[in-house]
Amino acid sequence: MRYVVTGANRGIGLELCRQLLARGEVVEAACRDPQRALELRALPTRPGADLRLHACDVSSDASVAAFAAGLAEGGIDVLLNNAGVLGKMESLEELDLDDVKRTFDVNALGAIRMTRALLPRLRQGRGRKVVHVSTKMASIADNTSGGAFGYRMAKVALNMASRSMALALRGERIVSVVVNPGWVQTDMGGPGAPTPASESARGLLALVDRLKLEDSGEFWDYRGDRIEW
Numbered sequence: 508m509r510y511v512v513t514g515a516n517r518g519i520g521l522e523l524c525r526q527l528l529a530r531g532e533v534v535e536a537a538c539r540d541p542q543r544a545l546e547l548r549a550l551p552t553r554p555g556a557d558l559r560l561h562a563c564d565v566s567s568d569a570s571v572a573a574f575a576a577g578l579a580e581g582g583i584d585v586l587l588n589n590a591g592v593l594g595k596m597e598s599l600e601e602l603d604l605d606d607v608k609r610t611f612d613v614n615a616l617g618a619i620r621m622t623r624a625l626l627p628r629l630r631q632g633r634g635r636k637v638v639h640v641s642t643k644m645a646s647i648a649d650n651t652s653g654g655a656f657g658y659r660m661a662k663v664a665l666n667m668a669s670r671s672m673a674l675a676l677r678g679e680r681i682v683s684v685v686v687n688p689g690w691v692q693t694d695m696g697g698p699g700a701p702t703p704a705s706e707s708a709r710g711l712l713a714l715v716d717r718l719k720l721e722d723s724g725e726f727w728d729y730r731g732d733r734i735e736w
Contacts, residue, residue, distance in 0.1 A: 510534050510583075511587065516543075516546070519589055520538075524536050526705075528558055531554065534556070536559065565613060574624070585637075586637045594607065602657075614658070630681070639683070645666050648735040669684060670724045684727055689710075
């Protein structure tokens, strides 16, 4: 199977690449600066696996187009839209709207750019799955603490985009879902988070493996549970 992973140089993206390579998969790993992604470049592979590094800034139309054009021929089975930013954690009065716009550009529009650019390859693939890494903080029903305006709003926009993609692509049997990876021990989640990146990635991949067309358009937890919108 051939996977594309964005935001592959750290955190959940790095761990997804590690576990996919351990399974013997082909991984097209995208990050802004592959030369500086030392941990990613050092990942071990097993026979049959292949790690291919690519420069890609999901907030740039030109960068995403160049990434798609530079891929070797053949289909893509699974696109893991993992790249994301937290943005500034500011009060309503102090909110930096330029930062909010950037958060939207990466977290919501970035996934649209990648999915649109890779649609011809997904149509050629066997898996035909698009998985967007979202967050439970994007659940309106679960928002009881407020704050995190840019991050929450951008991920809600991502959730809506995924639902619309699922409807638009159902006739081609392409699955689109959003997934909550949990509160993970990464640079973004912090060292006090309860979930190791290895556990989150393992759960996400198990979910990806069993996704079917009837699951498309839903909001999933990395443990396989549905989340309220």
